[in-house]
Amino acid sequence: MQNYYQPEIECASREEMLKIQNEKLVAQVKHVYENVKYYRDLMDEKGVTPDDIKSVDDLHKLPFLTKADLRDAYPYGLLGTDLKNCVRIQSTSGTTGKRVVAFYTQKDVDLWEDCCARAIVAAGGTNEDVCQVAYGYGLFTGGPGLNGGSHKVGCLTLPMSSGNTERQIQFMQDLHSTIICCTPSYAAYIGETLKDMGLKPDDIDLKAGIFGAEPWTEEMRRDIEKSLGIKAYDIYGLTETSGPGVSFECCEQGGMHVNEDHFIPEIINPDTGEVLPEETKGELVFTSIDKEAFPLLRYRTRDICVLSRKKCSCGRTLIRMSKPMGRSDDMLIIRGVNVFPSQIETVLLSEGYSPNYMIEVDRANNTDTLDVYVELNPEQFSDTVKAVSVKEKELAAAITQMLGIRPVVHLVSPKSITRSEGKAVRVVDKRKLHD
């Protein structure tokens, strides 16, 4: 039996959905134009007025927003309402320089939690479930988002946050958790720990897991499902639009249904900005049509994926997006943290190293590994192993400070990292995250 959290939306006809989208979009463009000077200037520059936007068909006329705009407008430049109307701030995970701070009114929090509630219900959640939220809590959207969704569904909510894995399993056993929400790599780790503790999937009551915030493969899904004895569901989102729950998987596990009554998705050619038809691979763009505090229009996610309106047997009519197949920029997601190679470069220069480096990302036992190869600076060399090892450790600490995740630093000989003519190849991602 299929359950829906808001069937009138999730299973609406195309006409009904278009009506919702058109009404919300027209009002939102007007709201943004009147309240967000930064975006009004972009629209004026492009010669677009709110009157030009009469329906979703006119969406392409609006200017794009990028992460660079968010940085330029930091922290209040894209705020759509008075701060006194805002009740919450969330932020992207630990990255300096490109930090995104998003604001929420109570209504924004509500709609975000509704989105998460839809995801939990789609994974089989009801008010009889015990939902263990093992995403990080705090500025990171994962914990608060799923926590709120779990409340809305009426699940008994366990706000565990991440870490302390044996205790997570202890709670799972004692309080009979049936749903777990966390990053896929943490789910895999819980699976391994369960085994290490001499327990079997049958010793816990989990039936479903909702996993997101980082890329994962079908292979990883099968591993997690087996090790925890559950069905694993993908969830997608970004702080810029709200957090997890922008889209979510149903029992079909065939792409994520986009909550398009709140976020209109488009796929564009990342080079030209031209809108591409459904079933075509391109960069995903979102327009938030009813957020008040942080109403981003045509925000370029840099995630490459495909949209599909093919009928889904779960009964939902919400458009589906594929798992992201890559990025149109150089951002890496490592252990759930957004990492730009330029951040590592900044640290190297400030620590007196050459900007010739190589980042190698891999996955061992379903956990991401980050290795940074750096050319040794002759001035930093000494005849003792201890002194050189201390240099490696100091650099690793400085990078950890910047990124929020710990790398393994390897000092290599000068000029040993390949120079290339045009754009340097700085990143080797061996994870094979995209099937």
Added chain:
Amino acid sequence: MSVKQISVFVENKTGKLAEVTRYIADNKINMKALSVADTHDFGILRIICEDHDTAAKVLKDGGYVVAETEVLAVEIPDTPGALANILDVLVKSDIAVEYTYAFLSVKNLGHAYMIFRVDNNETAKTALVSEGFNVVTSETLF
């Protein structure tokens, strides 16, 4: 009264040590003493050459990362406890030894020497000499 040592950074990869020693050979440099320290990622090749200045220049010109250090060369008698006796002197003077290695002199056949990298050459030298040990210079060795 010390000896100059050259340290070369060598990545811990197959063929890297061969590469640098071949380079040294191609430049007609004769190594008199050698030790290699290794870690998971890298190694440090430490050498003492007759013509220190030329050897250091050649290696730097070749793009190698080089450090030059003054180390102590101490003659060591061929008897049990000889090394322990030297180390006792250093311990008493509160001298820390970073590393040490041995070599045989060809010029003074039958004489063995220990190279010591310590945290204070002057203090170590004074202490060893006052206890009757022979701390030598490169002229004695080559």
